Every structure is written in structure tokens, then in C-alpha cells.
Amino acid sequence: MVVDNGRRRPTIEDVAAAAGVSRGTVSRVLNGGVNVSPTALAAVNKAIKQTGYVVNTHARSLVTQRSGSVAFILSEPQEKFFEDPNFQVLLRGCTQALAEHDMPLLLSIADSEQDRERVVRFISGGHIDGALLFSVHAGNPVVSRLASLGIPAVTCGLPIGHEFDLAYVAVNEAEGGRLATAHLARLGRRRIATVTGPLDTPGGRDRLKGYKDGLEEAGLALDQKLIAHGDYTRISGQLAMEKLLKQDPELDAVFVASDLMALGAMDALARAGRSIPGDVAVVGFDDSPSATSAIPALTTVRQPFKRICEEMVRLLLALLDGQEPAAVILPAELVIRETA
Amino acid sequence: MVVDNGRRRPTIEDVAAAAGVSRGTVSRVLNGGVNVSPTALAAVNKAIKQTGYVVNTHARSLVTQRSGSVAFILSEPQEKFFEDPNFQVLLRGCTQALAEHDMPLLLSIADSEQDRERVVRFISGGHIDGALLFSVHAGNPVVSRLASLGIPAVTCGLPIGHEFDLAYVAVNEAEGGRLATAHLARLGRRRIATVTGPLDTPGGRDRLKGYKDGLEEAGLALDQKLIAHGDYTRISGQLAMEKLLKQDPELDAVFVASDLMALGAMDALARAGRSIPGDVAVVGFDDSPSATSAIPALTTVRQPFKRICEEMVRLLLALLDGQEPAAVILPAELVIRETA
């Protein structure tokens, strides 16, 4: 039963009165119940229910000097955010992982210079305890600012240039690239091309490394004509594929460093009249929702996004707890569907 | 120049000392500068810069009883959230509109019974001042709870069942449906089908109404065989289109109540060997990013998402200011591309 005395929200004082104890005891119950007698505990819990008490987080934060919330920072130009299905998965995953700790997620989008200023100001203003960072190109100013301010932060993907002063969670990018390439070689493909991401991102750099490893492992020569670059957008995948087809019309496979770019590459292949996987086998990266809905369904390297989010939140909470920044590398996994 | 005295953040006390005034005066400057002499104002502003002072929002919220943040609540099953590109646009638009008022956006996802409980608890706990609500089916429990708790809330789209106790922003759905249908009729199409959204959503219900209006206006008869229903997912659009083709193989146009479903419908048409727009003209709804990237590019009814977000935030701030709930209806606009 919830008692509503007028309009005002019940405070710890009301609970104390109802339970016949002091405010201190109520507070102790609220904070884990240590040094509280079973009798008092029961009385307080009953009083909490009875009064419908909910802690005032502002009052609590004022004394604990902790805000109890974290920011999800997207420092990416707007178009990519719009287009990339991975962000939604990550946003949701983090929201849920945080919710399990009863922490709200503050969304901050910092894709312009001005926004970045605001976001950094906001964060250094102590409004949040820590940050979850996404889409981190080498040299991203938000990342450096956070790192130099010493604000607890965890990045998704290896933060190039801050490998040692920031915590991060990443899939084993190189291994993923190697798995994809090895799979294509195993299928008997001999002219395996690749579309990379930007080389100032870990996904661009390391998936390419994996591609090279896979080629070498299969005894295939590295050929610069078979390498093109994209920026993770669908259209960039299409353009890169067109370029590759021009450079080497005989190519029979392609490893594309993201599913979205793979979709673009498939558009280009279709327009060029190549069948998939008959003429050209395609492997993507991410296992994003678009991979399954593609026609034909995309063979890809899976990033365990849910797990990534959980680990990011875990790492961030550990940082808030005073632990040192750590890195978590998750295994990549090949998901075989129809395109290869 | 920022002075860092040890590790502790400067407080209003530090600013007062630096400016040679009382805390009260500093606070007055912070809150608009009324009743402050030009001299004091200048001194305080200088001291703020000098000390690098940033207001402690928790302390402020504790006394003002306002949190200064609002929640973006998504009460939608997970799959749709993942798939629907509109959410990203809305999320971004609201984040930005709010940022202009220096208010952070808290993201809450309430797609399960349990999540809903948490979200309602969170909100009634006073952690936020108001809510922005999305994807509102009639009878959504979160909506009713918010409405009955009297928490300032603005919904995106007409909140069926709460038309009069909640503020909302919506595009003129019926007019959009009418425009789409009229356009198809004007193109000479005579067997115009429609794929609706769920009829317990304003978009499902009212776009269908517009379709009927458009038909009538063009002197075309309403035929139940030409109406099928989807749930805004791509696959549902495909299934609905397949059903329509079965029910009336002679249909020559279709108005689909969302772009995403239109994409699904186009998949079905392609599989059935119908050319677009040659055999069947297609008009979508939303003008989401997927409309432009579709091949062929989708003719659609534009929802002014950016404007919608701005109006939602404006309305919410007005509610927080004590104004009565209002409704804003924005005009729909036809965007002609390649499919019709």
C-alpha cells in the first residue's frame, strides 16, 4: 500500500519515522544493510514499502560525489551513425547491461566540433561518472581529452594511440580477417580481394592484417590490385568493389571489412553481372542484422555485440571502483551463410 | 586560465571568494543575472573563468527539485527497434534539440514487462523531469502510467486513448496517405493496393484512412482484396505484398505505410517478376534513409523528423514550465523518386 501524504515525495525522514529508527539506520539499509539488526532491517523495509519511498539520487550524489550514470558517446559523423546498424545493437546492449546495475545511460552525440566541446564540458562537469566510447578513429579529440582528464572510459575497439591508458573491449579483428580469408581459400578461391575500413581504425587496420595472414597461410600472393578501401558506409563498399573489378576483373572472392560495405559490394557485383557466390564469393564482418536479411544471406565474421556491451559495462564499473584499465579481446567467429 | 587547487572541483564558494562577493550573488549570476550590478556581474564572470567553475547539477537539483534531464523512452519490442531506421533519426534529433537547451537525454528501453516496470519506477523516482515517448500502440501501459502519474510527457504520433491528456507531435498521417494515393491515381493506376501498419497505431489507422480518401477522390472503388496489414517490419511488408499479389494479380500500384515495409514489398514484387514502377508503382511513408538507398529509389511521404523532434522538445519544455499539453500536427509532403 502506498501512502500519499499530500503531494510531496516521501524522504528518508518519513521512512525513519514509520520504522521507528533514525535516518542513519534507514540509510544503512539502503546501502547494503551492513551493521543493521534483523529487526531494524525488517522494520525499515516495511516502512519503505509502506511509504513508497524512492531514494533521491541528487541528494545521494551530492554527498557521494558520484552521479551514478554513464554516458554513451558517439563521436562519429552523422551519416554513419544513421546508417550503421551496429550502433543500434551497441546502444541497446549497453542500455541493458547498465540497467541491470540500475544505472541510466546518457546519450551524447559529438559529431561536430561544437558538439565535441559541449560533450567534453559536460563530462568534465562531473555530470557522469564514466564514459562508453564508440567509433574511435586514431586521433579522435574526445578520446584524448577524456584520457588526459583521467575520466574513466572504455572504448569499443582498440583505441589507437591510447592502447595503454584506456580500457577497451574488442573482437580479435586480425583473427576475424584471417578466418574469413582462410574460408575463401578453402573454397578454392584464388584471387581473393578485400575492401578494408579506414586504416586509422582498428577494424580497418587489423582486419586487413588478418586478410594478409590468411592469404599467406593459403600460399596465395599479396596483390595490391586486390585491395581497396572504404569508410564503412554502404556506398563506399560499392565504389570500392567497382574499383576492384576494374583493377582485376578475374577476382573470384572478396572479404569486406563490414557487412554494410559488403552490401554495397554486392550491389556493385550485381550491377556488373557477377553471380554470388558463383562468380564471386563474399564474406563480410560484424554479423549485423543486415547480414541475415541480405539476399543472398551474407557469410560473415561475427562480432559478439551483446557480450561486447556487457564487458564494456563491467570494465567501466571496475574503473569506477578504482581498478586499473584493462583490455578484453573477444574471439571472432565465422558465420557461414550463402555468399561464401 | 584554469586554476586547479589540488584535485577538488571549484565550488560556488571559490567563485565568490575570487570575485569578492557572496555565494548568493554568484548564484544569481548563474541563474540569469537578475538583480546583480554590472560590476558584480563582471567580477563573477571573471572569477568563473578563472576558477574553471562548473555548476554541480546534483546540488542544484536537490534544491530546485528538478533533475534537468529528460528520458527518451522506447517501448517497443526489440526487433523493431533494431530494424527501424526512423528511431535513429528521432534519437539523434531529440538529442540535438535537447543539447541546445543543455539538457542530457536519458535513453530508456522498455520492451519487456520487466523493463517497463523498471522504467516506470525510474521515472516516478524523480530522476527525470519529463519523457519523450515513441512507438505508442493503443493501450501501451507505459503511456497510461505516465499519464496517470501526471508526468510531463510528449509522444511522437497521436497517443490513441490519450489524445487529450498528453501532448504530442505528429505528421498529418491521413493527409500523407491521401497524397500518396492521389499521386498513384494521377499516374493512371487503377488497382491501387495498400499495406497498412498495425491498426492500433495512429500510422496504421490514419494512413489507411488517407488511402481511402484518396481512392474516393479519384473515383476508385474500395476493395478489401487490395488491403493487407503489416507490423512495420520489412518482412511483414514482403508477406503482405505476397498476399496482395495472390488476392489480386492485376494490381498496378501499392501504397505502403512505411519505407521499411515498402522495401519488403519491393522484394516480393521482384521475386514475383513484376517491374517497378512499370508493372507496379510503389509509394512508401517516412522518407527514411532507406528510401534513398533503395533501388530503384523510393517515392515516399516525408515525415519531417528533425522538425518533429524539435517540436517534441519544445512542447516538453513548455510542459515543464507549467503549460497545458498541446498537440502539433505537421504537414506531410510527397517526395517523388523512381518507384512512382
Place this chain on the structure above:
DNA sequence: CTGAAAGCGCTTACAG
């Protein structure tokens, strides 16, 4: 195990 008390950093009547 418990209560009384100080204090977190701000805002806002109130008196002048």
C-alpha cells in the same frame, strides 16, 4: 548495532 550531527553544493526568500 544505533543515533546525533556535520556536511555535500547549491538556491531563494528575507531583511536591509
Place this chain on the structure above:
DNA sequence: CTGAAAGCGCTTACAG
């Protein structure tokens, strides 16, 4: 226009 002071609702040594 300005300062002194009360108070927002909590946590946490401290003493017992």
C-alpha cells in the same frame, strides 16, 4: 542590489 541564513535529502565518520 546584496549578504546571511535556512534548507533541499542524503551519507558517513564518530561516539557510544
